[in-house]
Amino acid sequence: MQDNYNYPLDIEWTQEEMLAVMAMWQTLEDVYETGLPAAQLMKVYQEFKSVVKSIGEERKLGRDFEAVSGYSLYRAVQAAKATPDKVIKMKGA
Numbered sequence: 001m002q003d004n005y006n007y008p009l010d011i012e013w014t015q016e017e018m019l020a021v022m023a024m025w026q027t028l029e030d031v032y033e034t035g036l037p038a039a040q041l042m043k044v045y046q047e048f049k050s051v052v053k054s055i056g057e058e059r060k061l062g063r064d065f066e067a068v069s070g071y072s073l074y075r076a077v078q079a080a081k082a083t084p085d086k087v088i089k090m091k092g093a
Helices: 015-033 036-049 054-067 073-082
Strands: none
Touching: 015 036, 015 054, 036 054, 036 073, 054 073
């Protein structure tokens, strides 16, 4: 597990919003490092989307996180949508 990077966050968010976005990044780490049920990823993703409503902002944050961690939000969500009843384990970059 790589803990030597910072999660991309917006200082304008409330503490609750920051926690929802941080939960997304932590869940994404779990998907890549240990595997996770697709439904669990999608639940956290929906909470993330309640904070990050714009697709442009989601893409920017996803790219920022991938740049520091090697973990792709887009690829993980696509895998979860394709196999909603399975445990997904992504391979890192």
